[in-house]
Amino acid sequence: MKDEIIELISKKKYKSLYDLLDVMNEVDISALMTELNQEELVKVFRLLSKDKAVDVFAEMDPDDQEKLIESLTDNELQKVISEMYLDDTVDLISEMPSTVVKRILRATTPDHRREINELLKYPEDSAGSIMTTEFVELHSDMTVRDAIDDIRREAIDKETVYTCYVLDATRHLQGIVTVKDLLISDYDVVIRDIMEENIISAKTLDDQEEVAKLFDKYNFLALPVVDSENRLVGIVTVDDAIDVLQEENAEDFELMGAVIPNDETYFKTSVFKHALHRLPWLALLMISAIISGFILQKYETVFAAFPLLVILLTNITDTGGNSGTQSSTLIIRGLATDEITLKDYLRVVWKEFRIGLVCSVVLAIVNGLRVYLQYKNSAEANYAQTALPVAIIVALTMVCVVIVAKLLGASLPMLAKLVHLDPAIMATPFLTTLVDAVAVLLYFAIAARVLTVFFPAAVLG
Amino acid sequence: MKDEIIELISKKKYKSLYDLLDVMNEVDISALMTELNQEELVKVFRLLSKDKAVDVFAEMDPDDQEKLIESLTDNELQKVISEMYLDDTVDLISEMPSTVVKRILRATTPDHRREINELLKYPEDSAGSIMTTEFVELHSDMTVRDAIDDIRREAIDKETVYTCYVLDATRHLQGIVTVKDLLISDYDVVIRDIMEENIISAKTLDDQEEVAKLFDKYNFLALPVVDSENRLVGIVTVDDAIDVLQEENAEDFELMGAVIPNDETYFKTSVFKHALHRLPWLALLMISAIISGFILQKYETVFAAFPLLVILLTNITDTGGNSGTQSSTLIIRGLATDEITLKDYLRVVWKEFRIGLVCSVVLAIVNGLRVYLQYKNSAEANYAQTALPVAIIVALTMVCVVIVAKLLGASLPMLAKLVHLDPAIMATPFLTTLVDAVAVLLYFAIAARVLTVFFPAAVLG
Numbered sequence: 001m002k003d004e005i006i007e008l009i010s011k012k013k014y015k016s017l018y019d020l021l022d023v024m025n026e027v028d029i030s031a032l033m034t035e036l037n038q039e040e041l042v043k044v045f046r047l048l049s050k051d052k053a054v055d056v057f058a059e060m061d062p063d064d065q066e067k068l069i070e071s072l073t074d075n076e077l078q079k080v081i082s083e084m085y086l087d088d089t090v091d092l093i094s095e096m097p098s099t100v101v102k103r104i105l106r107a108t109t110p111d112h113r114r115e116i117n118e119l120l121k122y123p124e125d126s127a128g129s130i131m132t133t134e135f136v137e138l139h140s141d142m143t144v145r146d147a148i149d150d151i152r153r154e155a156i157d158k159e160t161v162y163t164c165y166v167l168d169a170t171r172h173l174q175g176i177v178t179v180k181d182l183l184i185s186d187y188d189v190v191i192r193d194i195m196e197e198n199i200i201s202a203k204t205l206d207d208q209e210e211v212a213k214l215f216d217k218y219n220f221l222a223l224p225v226v227d228s229e230n231r232l233v234g235i236v237t238v239d240d241a242i243d244v245l246q247e248e249n250a251e252d253f254e255l256m257g258a259v260i261p262n263d264e265t266y267f268k269t270s271v272f273k274h275a276l277h278r279l280p281w282l283a284l285l286m287i288s289a290i291i292s293g294f295i296l297q298k299y300e301t302v303f304a305a306f307p308l309l310v311i312l313l314t315n316i317t318d319t320g321g322n323s324g325t326q327s328s329t330l331i332i333r334g335l336a337t338d339e340i341t342l343k344d345y346l347r348v349v350w351k352e353f354r355i356g357l358v359c360s361v362v363l364a365i366v367n368g369l370r371v372y373l374q375y376k377n378s379a380e381a382n383y384a385q386t387a388l389p390v391a392i393i394v395a396l397t398m399v400c401v402v403i404v405a406k407l408l409g410a411s412l413p414m415l416a417k418l419v420h421l422d423p424a425i426m427a428t429p430f431l432t433t434l435v436d437a438v439a440v441l442l443y444f445a446i447a448a449r450v451l452t453v454f455f456p457a458a459v460l461g
Numbered sequence: 462m463k464d465e466i467i468e469l470i471s472k473k474k475y476k477s478l479y480d481l482l483d484v485m486n487e488v489d490i491s492a493l494m495t496e497l498n499q500e501e502l503v504k505v506f507r508l509l510s511k512d513k514a515v516d517v518f519a520e521m522d523p524d525d526q527e528k529l530i531e532s533l534t535d536n537e538l539q540k541v542i543s544e545m546y547l548d549d550t551v552d553l554i555s556e557m558p559s560t561v562v563k564r565i566l567r568a569t570t571p572d573h574r575r576e577i578n579e580l581l582k583y584p585e586d587s588a589g590s591i592m593t594t595e596f597v598e599l600h601s602d603m604t605v606r607d608a609i610d611d612i613r614r615e616a617i618d619k620e621t622v623y624t625c626y627v628l629d630a631t632r633h634l635q636g637i638v639t640v641k642d643l644l645i646s647d648y649d650v651v652i653r654d655i656m657e658e659n660i661i662s663a664k665t666l667d668d669q670e671e672v673a674k675l676f677d678k679y680n681f682l683a684l685p686v687v688d689s690e691n692r693l694v695g696i697v698t699v700d701d702a703i704d705v706l707q708e709e710n711a712e713d714f715e716l717m718g719a720v721i722p723n724d725e726t727y728f729k730t731s732v733f734k735h736a737l738h739r740l741p742w743l744a745l746l747m748i749s750a751i752i753s754g755f756i757l758q759k760y761e762t763v764f765a766a767f768p769l770l771v772i773l774l775t776n777i778t779d780t781g782g783n784s785g786t787q788s789s790t791l792i793i794r795g796l797a798t799d800e801i802t803l804k805d806y807l808r809v810v811w812k813e814f815r816i817g818l819v820c821s822v823v824l825a826i827v828n829g830l831r832v833y834l835q836y837k838n839s840a841e842a843n844y845a846q847t848a849l850p851v852a853i854i855v856a857l858t859m860v861c862v863v864i865v866a867k868l869l870g871a872s873l874p875m876l877a878k879l880v881h882l883d884p885a886i887m888a889t890p891f892l893t894t895l896v897d898a899v900a901v902l903l904y905f906a907i908a909a910r911v912l913t914v915f916f917p918a919a920v921l922g
Binding site: 245252265370 | 484485486488609612613616617622623640641644645658659661676677678679680682699700702703704706707710711713714715717718719720726727728732733735736739740742743744746747749750751753754757758761764765768771772773774775776778779780782783784786787789790791792793794795798800801805808812815816819820823824827828831893894897898901
């Protein structure tokens with residue numbers, strides 16, 4: 001597709017290019033823009049119909065938007081900006097360098113600029129930052145006919161018209177009416193009689209993730225946002241809610257993968273920035289590894305005398321880490337979807353304890369038998385002599401480590417939530433490294449006791 | 462809220478209960494139903510207005526739906542089923558035991574039953590399985606006025622009316638018109654002249670995840686679904702697309718956390734079922750731990766002579782595992798959002814190699830210095846004598862392990878995708894355990910060589 005377009009540009013076949021662009025979706029055109037150079041980009045943009053140009057521009061990557069703005073005349077820029085939805089303009093401004101922002105603001109009317117400045121004041125990740133102020137306002141004493149006439153007049157400038165908001169004289173939200181309600185009611189019915197008065201709304205400073213979750217829960221197409229005095233100031237639409245849900249999911253994935261979250265895409269992030277987002281976690285997690293080292297150091301005489309213990313060390317630590325990861329993943333997910341709340345803590349711990357018991361007993365039997373059968377006839381005399389005690393040590397350690405790992409896996413995300421951190425931060429890597437230290441401690445503590453029974457003469461740490 | 466409702470029931474204050482339910486959202490009522498017993502549940506349900514009762518029923522948990530159906534008369538059941546949207550009825554039927562299904566089907570008209578049976582034929586997770594067949598059909602020679610009149614007549618039975626579908630005589634999709642288009646056009650305009658003819662649609666057998674991603678990408682409210690002969694058979698609405706996106710995210714989280722995905726919620730799943738969903742992975746991952754064991758066994762003489770190597774073992778394996786997890790997480794996410802495709806493989810590998818190089822050199826310097834400074838004056842003679850070579854070994858191993866871990870972390874998810882497995886299956890636990898084995902191998906291979914240089918007399922494996 002890209003090659004076809006570049007070829008049409010170079011051959012100056014603008015009519016064919018126009019026809020091609022005409023049948024393409026705006027989102028696909030904007031995705032393609034990324035692959036064009038500045039000159040090609042402007043040529044393609046100028047071939048788009050006015051409405052389509054605005055939609056394509058709003059969907060474009062910020063880097064491409066900047067490149068394009070540089071090449072547009074003030075007049076062209078003004079046309080695009082004046083047709084854009086307000087929330088898209090605000091998104092654009094927050095991504096552009098200050099010189100470009102000045103040009104954009106010069107291209108707006110004073111009224112428009114005032115509204116943009118209002119929206120820019122809301123903190124990042126708040127409901128206010130993702131809302132638009134363009135919505136259809138109705139009054140409760142209008143008839144359905146009046147309302148439909150109103151919508152017909154205003155629709156072209158509104159991002160969504162399907163949910164209309166009934167306001168009183170002080171701009172308090174009295175009710176909502178959907179276009180579907182209007183379409184199934186008689187023309188003479190008064191809005192007051194069909195509006196829904198029990199309204200779920202968000203506050204401007206609510207967290208955008210909480211707002212997005214309301215869309216998932218209640219199947220809304222739009223949600224009203226009110227200020228601290230309960231006046232309607234904007235609406236959030238379902239497409240923006242989906243974007244927030246997907247962003248927050250990406251952020252949880254990154255935190256669980258021990259990467260500091262990054263708004264940029266994978267390929268757009270430079271090698272050094274990637275490294276910078278990964279090194280802090282790796283360095284922090286080393287501290288826990290150093291603790292494991294100290295524990296191992298304490299038990300040096302044990303592992304020196306019984307090398308079979310060292311051979312089975314990673315088996316123990318890996319199983320512990322994986323068991324903990326399983327629990328933390330499900331708890332993080334449960335917290336994210338609000339199925340699990342902090343007051344469920346004891347219920348979760350009790351459940352994970354029992355799951356850990358079932359898993360660990362099975363693993364203890366399988367691993368204990370495996371170690372005994374594998375080493376009891378080993379050619380190496382030391383292995384053969386210690387096969388039985390080591391099998392017992394492995395089995396006992398499995399039970400303790402798996403249960404402890406599951407309890408830590410359940411507790412750490414909830415602890416994070418309690419102190420208002422993102423629970424996902426406690427997932428896999430942090431947990432794995434912590435569980436490792438605990439697993440090493442339990443392994444050698446159990447080993448020292450069991451071996452004293454079997455080999456009372458040996459000197460153990 | 463629950464206590465209040467139970468109190469109102471027990472005190473037979475049905476008027477107050479009615480008023481309370483009247484202002485509650487359907488979704489909240491259905492969530493509350495889970496906490497009521499069968500008798501309370503039926504009482505609450507019978508107090509709901511007819512429309513609300515249907516919405517609440519559609520949102521209820523399958524267990525509660527079954528409990529409620531048992532208590533409803535055939536007449537009541539018939540009223541609910543006849544008002545439900547077709548896709549909700551199909552969801553209901555696919556969750557109920559066969560005796561309940563028979564009652565439900567008896568409550569439907571023959572036409573209705575035929576449509577339900579058509580929808581039930583689509584495989585799980587296909588576009589067909591999440592679509593509804595209730596949509597507004599228009600013809601291209603209608604005027605806007607005709608179209609609006611049509612919608613006014615039909616709207617009450619349709620889940621969404623905001624996107625209308627223009628069909629020809631053979632039911633092929635010719636175009637789509639939104640209600641917004643209708644509202645901003647003059648009444649006498651002909652549909653043909655305003656319909657959008659470049660339509661993005663799904664096939665009935667397309668994967669529901671791919672369909673849901675189209676909503677995220679194109680900001681649709683509804684998407685048409687066509688059969689193999691390109692006839693329109695149904696539509697998917699945005700609320701169902703959000704559910705699919707959230708389900709697929711949950712599934713990826715579970716796979717990354719080494720848990721076999723489960724449709725049930727955390728608390729609804731029994732302890733044994735939880736254990737069954739976790740044990741297979743734990744058992745499978747042990748195989749890799751056994752391989753690490755064999756490698757360690759081979760180098761027994763090395764770690765017996767240089768115990769400092771054992772003390773630092775978990776430091777190496779943990780850093781390796783965490784480095785690999787970082788890469789796999791970002792690659793799995795990139796594959797899920799289509800930013801990364803299989804043909805980007807070499808680009809990804811080259812990028813991860815450079816990121817690995819930067820991270821590993823920093824970690825090698827920090828760890829090498831730490832080991833040297835910590836042990837060079839150790840009271841234990843063996844540690845002090847081996848501090849320098851072990852520091853060199855740790856530093857060299859860090860470089861190799863981090864780079865290899867990043868390359869494996871990038872490659873395994875893409876390999877999974879190549880053989881049509883879910884890339885998330887390759888995440889954390891599987892990768893960590895594999896990286897452990899590789900890390901142990903590299904660690905002792907490097908150790909054996911470095912130590913031969915420092916201590917030529919020692920007998921090494």
